[in-house]
Amino acid sequence: MKDYYIATGENPTALRYIDWTLTVPLMCVEFYLLTKVAGATKGLMWKLIIASVWMLVFGYIGEAFNPEGGSTSHSVTYGMLSTLGYIYILYSAWIGEVAQLAKKSNNASIIKNVRILAWFVLVGWAIYPIGYMCMPGGWLNTSMGWDSTKVDLFYNIADAINKIGFGLVVYSLAISQSKKQPSVS
Amino acid sequence: MQINLFYYLVTNLLFLQLLSLEVEVIHIVLTAICGVGIATLGIAHGAIDDHLSGVGFGKKRITFIIYYVLALCLFAFIWYVKSEIALILFLVTSSFHFGQTQLVNIKIKSRFFSWFFNFSWGSLVISALIFLNKDSLSVIDNDYFLFPSSFKYLTIYSSYYFATSLIFVFVVFLILFWKNYASLNILFKEIYLLVIIGCSFYIMDPFIAFALFFVIIHALKAMTQEYAFCKNKKIATSYKDFFKLFFPLTLISLFMVFAMTFAMYYFDYLHLLPYLLLIFLSCITIPHSFVMDRFYGSNKNIINSIP
Numbered sequence: 001m002k003d004y005y006i007a008t009g010e011n012p013t014a015l016r017y018i019d020w021t022l023t024v025p026l027m028c029v030e031f032y033l034l035t036k037v038a039g040a041t042k043g044l045m046w047k048l049i050i051a052s053v054w055m056l057v058f059g060y061i062g063e064a065f066n067p068e069g070g071s072t073s074h075s076v077t078y079g080m081l082s083t084l085g086y087i088y089i090l091y092s093a094w095i096g097e098v099a100q101l102a103k104k105s106n107n108a109s110i111i112k113n114v115r116i117l118a119w120f121v122l123v124g125w126a127i128y129p130i131g132y133m134c135m136p137g138g139w140l141n142t143s144m145g146w147d148s149t150k151v152d153l154f155y156n157i158a159d160a161i162n163k164i165g166f167g168l169v170v171y172s173l174a175i176s177q178s179k180k181q182p183s184v185s
Numbered sequence: 186m187q188i189n190l191f192y193y194l195v196t197n198l199l200f201l202q203l204l205s206l207e208v209e210v211i212h213i214v215l216t217a218i219c220g221v222g223i224a225t226l227g228i229a230h231g232a233i234d235d236h237l238s239g240v241g242f243g244k245k246r247i248t249f250i251i252y253y254v255l256a257l258c259l260f261a262f263i264w265y266v267k268s269e270i271a272l273i274l275f276l277v278t279s280s281f282h283f284g285q286t287q288l289v290n291i292k293i294k295s296r297f298f299s300w301f302f303n304f305s306w307g308s309l310v311i312s313a314l315i316f317l318n319k320d321s322l323s324v325i326d327n328d329y330f331l332f333p334s335s336f337k338y339l340t341i342y343s344s345y346y347f348a349t350s351l352i353f354v355f356v357v358f359l360i361l362f363w364k365n366y367a368s369l370n371i372l373f374k375e376i377y378l379l380v381i382i383g384c385s386f387y388i389m390d391p392f393i394a395f396a397l398f399f400v401i402i403h404a405l406k407a408m409t410q411e412y413a414f415c416k417n418k419k420i421a422t423s424y425k426d427f428f429k430l431f432f433p434l435t436l437i438s439l440f441m442v443f444a445m446t447f448a449m450y451y452f453d454y455l456h457l458l459p460y461l462l463l464i465f466l467s468c469i470t471i472p473h474s475f476v477m478d479r480f481y482g483s484n485k486n487i488i489n490s491i492p
Contacts, residue, residue, distance in 0.1 A: 072206055072207070073206060076203070080202045083202070087195050115370060119373070122377070133205075138205075139201070139202070142205075143205065
């Protein structure tokens with residue numbers, strides 16, 4: 001992405017979305033893996049993956065096929081469609097299946113870590129739409145005058161928070177769980 | 186996360202995107218939806234105060250309603266005689282009431298601290314609404330209040346009002362954490378909610394933003410608590426029964442609003458309608474806040490059992 005930006009001076013939109021198409025569904029898989037002990041099914045995993053792909057595909061259309069100079073109606077239409085996927089994941093993590101499974105597990109460590117991951121979805125993932133709305137035609141661009149160079153700034157901040165933070169939570173859970181289990185060797 | 190907070194987030198996300206289209210019709214439709222929300226859920230959450238007071242269905246209920254209406258009329262009289270004092274009383278009472286409904290699950294031993302906590306939270310919400318929309322709200326004070334008025338002062342000094350409330354809430358949150366009254370998770374949720382409310386007030390039209398807060402965060406939460414109470418006391422066993430309870434007084438309130446609108450239209454005072462609606466809402470808020478204070482005080486177990 002850095003090389004692409006240096007070579008062309010343009011936002012690496014396609015590369016970003018390729019990256020997210022791999023990493024975001026994987027984050028959803030982490031919810032499934034965490035709650036598997038409480039009876040999470042593969043159906044839940046696929047629902048979360050589909051919701052995340054839905055979110056990304058419409059986000060990509062909104063951004064990559066934005067008409068020259070920007071169109072608010074285009075940005076809003078695909079922004080809203082993308083939001084539906086986000087809302088589903090948010091619901092699942094805080095109120096729906098994932099939250100219920102974590103509660104059912106009766107495992108303090110799982111409850112705590114699912115809650116932390118849910119916070120990432122609520123706050124960390126909410127940074128991406130700020131970047132999205134900075135593109136030409138986006139609300140922050142037209143109403144607040146935030147220029148499109150801020151798109152990458154917000155995406156980088158969000159990536160740093162979500163990928164590193166999310167990974168650290170899963171890592172800490174793995175460490176705490178393996179400490180509880182007797183050593184194989 | 187409680188379901189009403191989830192609804193609030195979703196509605197804000199969708200409203201924000203729709204409003205960013207800057208189409209007049211969408212703005213009118215969303216304003217109308219908010220108006221309907223206030224007229225239905227907003228008014229309805231205070232329409233079973235008689236049952237919440239535990240007066241039953243007999244003579245006591247009639248006496249309660251008479252006292253309630255008298256309190257309402259007395260407050261309307263205060264508006265007539267000294268609008269500045271009425272406005273301050275309304276702000277103080279509604280600040281406390283908003284905070285109490287939101288923070289009722291946080292158990293605090295000291296009655297004074299609990300009062301201060303509730304008041305600070307509500308005060309922050311109201312001051313944020315005024316501070317973040319002072320330009321559009323100053324139009325109201327020019328139209329309806331004579332100088333020098335408390336409302337004018339409120340808009341002029343809204344930054345101090347907001348900053349003071351913010352400091353109060355910050356101090357209260359620190360004490361809550363320090364004294365182990367609330368976990369870090371609960372505090373984060375409250376801070377997050379306040380940030381979202383602030384963003385909503387800043388971004389959207391003040392009426393729409395306030396309506397979303399009032400209907401979803403406040404009224405919907407209060408109605409959940411009221412439904413739990415009615416179910417526990419077997420006053421209403423289903424949503425249908427609950428609807429039957431609040432429907433009559435909601436209808437009467439709505440009829441009064443329509444009658445008022447018609448009278449304003451007939452006497453050519455339609456421009457005063459927003460001001461009169463504010464007075465009407467404040468008049469029903471005052472007795473409702475006192476009823477809810479007693480309700481929360483005597484039904485802690487029921488309220489705390491709500492997930």
